[in-house]
Amino acid sequence: MGKHILLIAVDTGELVTEYTNESPAIANVTALRKTLLSEVEDLRDDQVITLINPNLRQMRHALALITYRCRHDDLCLIYYTGCGVIDPHTGTIYLANSDTRPDAITTTSISSDYIRHALPSLQTELNRVMILDCMWGSLPAQTMPYVPTEHTSRLATAHLADCNCALFTALGTNTNPWPRMDDAELSLYTQCLIEGFSTGLADIDADGGVSINDLQAYMAQTLNQTHCDIFPITLCSSDNRKPNDRSIPMLQVRPYSPEREYRHCLEDYAQRHRGHIPPHHRDVLEFLRYQLGITFDHSQAIEAEVMAPYADHQESCDRNRQAL
Numbered sequence: 001m002g003k004h005i006l007l008i009a010v011d012t013g014e015l016v017t018e019y020t021n022e023s024p025a026i027a028n029v030t031a032l033r034k035t036l037l038s039e040v041e042d043l044r045d046d047q048v049i050t051l052i053n054p055n056l057r058q059m060r061h062a063l064a065l066i067t068y069r070c071r072h073d074d075l076c077l078i079y080y081t082g083c084g085v086i087d088p089h090t091g092t093i094y095l096a097n098s099d100t101r102p103d104a105i106t107t108t109s110i111s112s113d114y115i116r117h118a119l120p121s122l123q124t125e126l127n128r129v130m131i132l133d134c135m136w137g138s139l140p141a142q143t144m145p146y147v148p149t150e151h152t153s154r155l156a157t158a159h160l161a162d163c164n165c166a167l168f169t170a171l172g173t174n175t176n177p178w179p180r181m182d183d184a185e186l187s188l189y190t191q192c193l194i195e196g197f198s199t200g201l202a203d204i205d206a207d208g209g210v211s212i213n214d215l216q217a218y219m220a221q222t223l224n225q226t227h228c229d230i231f232p233i234t235l236c237s238s239d240n241r242k243p244n245d246r247s248i249p250m251l252q253v254r255p256y257s258p259e260r261e262y263r264h265c266l267e268d269y270a271q272r273h274r275g276h277i278p279p280h281h282r283d284v285l286e287f288l289r290y291q292l293g294i295t296f297d298h299s300q301a302i303e304a305e306v307m308a309p310y311a312d313h314q315e316s317c318d319r320n321r322q323a324l
Contacts, residue, residue, distance in 0.1 A: 001127070002074035003040075003251070005048045006066045007033055008095075010082030012053045015100045015109075024180065026052060028081040028133060028190040035194045041252040053098040059110050063118045075250050076119070076128045081190065084134035085109070095132075127250055129212065132169040133189045135178040166212045166236045166246070168219065173229040181226065185272075188230060192222045198264050200256035209249020212236065258292035262299065266306050275310025 009030075010016060011023035033050055037043060051062055063078075070076045083096040085105055093112040094100075100109040119128065170189045172179050179188040186194070196202030196218050197210070204214040216234040223232050236246060254260065265288055269281045277285070289299045 001250075002069075002071060003043055003047050003077070004066050004069050004074060005036065005043075005077045006051070006062055006079070007048065008051045008054065008059065008062070008078075008080045008082070010053055010080075010096055010098060013096060013098045013100050015085075015096045015102050015105065016083050023082070023135070024178070024185060024187045024190070025081045027185045028187055029079070031186055031194055032079065032190060035197050036251075039197045039253055041254075043251075055099045056097050056108060056110070059095075059097050060114070060118070063110075063115065067118060074127065077131070077250070078129070079131045079133075081133040081187070082135070083137065084132060085137045093132075095134075127248070128166075129215075129250065130167045131193070132167070133187055133193075134169065136171060166216070166234060168215065169233050170219075170223065171231045171233065176229055179228045179230045181228070188223070188226060188228060189219075189232075192219060192226070195264070196222065197251070197253055199261045200253050201261075203249075203253055203256065205247070206255065207249060208255065209252045211249050212246040214247075214249075258294055259298070259302065262288060262292055262294055263302050263306060266303060270306055270310060275307060275314065 007029045009025040009028060011025040016023060029050060029052065033048055036048060037045060049062060049066065051058060054062065066076060066078070080095055083100075085094040085096070086092070087094070087106075092106075094105050094109040095111075096105075096109050115130075180186070181188055181191065184191060193202075196215070201222075202210045202214055202218040204217050205211075210218075219232050219234070223230055262285075266277075266285060269277050269285070273281075285299075289296070294302075
């Protein structure tokens with residue numbers, strides 16, 4: 001199975017500024033791309049196209065390109081993070097780009113109707129998945145933040161699910177339209193998605209790969225455990241495929257192991273604090289080590305490997321400072 005992945009992040013433009021003051025879009029795409037290339041087996045750099053703040057023409061060109069590259073039984077995965085707008089009357093979704101105008105959303109953004117026509121027909125038997133991690137708004141323009149109802153969103157996403165095997169997204173609330181965990185750089189939805197791939201926990205049936213069924217079950221379970229007001233929505237197309245096709249692995253990931261989970265948590269803290277682990281995070285790591293059954297010596301060995309690049313960088317900085 002060939003893999004063709006398109007990652008799009010939009011955090012600039014009039015519409016984005018109107019909807020949200022601080023967008024995690026670029027951080028979402030950067031972290032997701034890194035995770036996919038490091039955790040998914042046999043995935044090459046040239047199979048992942050990344051667009052940062054594209055305009056309308058660039059987004060259309062990218063959709064046409066991924067359509068051209070896909071062949072029979074290939075995986076066609078499109079991930080978009082930014083601002084999404086839903087027309088409550090027609091159910092049409094509009095995905096913002098860098099030059100989308102609030103007064104002309106329908107003509108300056110990518111609509112779900114365009115995506116339906118741009119993607120290959122269902123008869124090509126592609127494994128198509130679309131993931132939308134958005135700050136959702138609604139037409140006509142209203143005072144933001146505003147989150148469409150679950151009924152409206154299901155109506156809209158159903159249009160896209162009809163031209164995809166599956167569509168994944170989530171709704172926030174009026175008070176927290178794009179949820180994050182504490183001071184996290186990433187949005188909650190993408191953070192859970194990345195953790196599922198990096199730890200291997202998204203492989204629910206432990207067959208070595210993440211299927212549509214796996215991802216649906218994992219995201220619902222994980223988001224529910226966060227106790228945040230976020231409602232995951234997963235819709236599968238109503239085509240004539242067999243139901244068990246949704247259990248076929250799309251992305252091959254490494255199996256879950258306690259050591260990988262501990263290392264992932266340690267890497268996250270180290271990256272967030274540039275190689276320094278604050279005392280309160282050190283307490284969390286110690287609790288995690290105990291829960292995972294990792295010995296103290298083993299945890300020290302993992303930490304030495306994770307911290308080695310930071311120590312080398314600090315040593316290089318000290319030498320340069322001494323020389324100057």
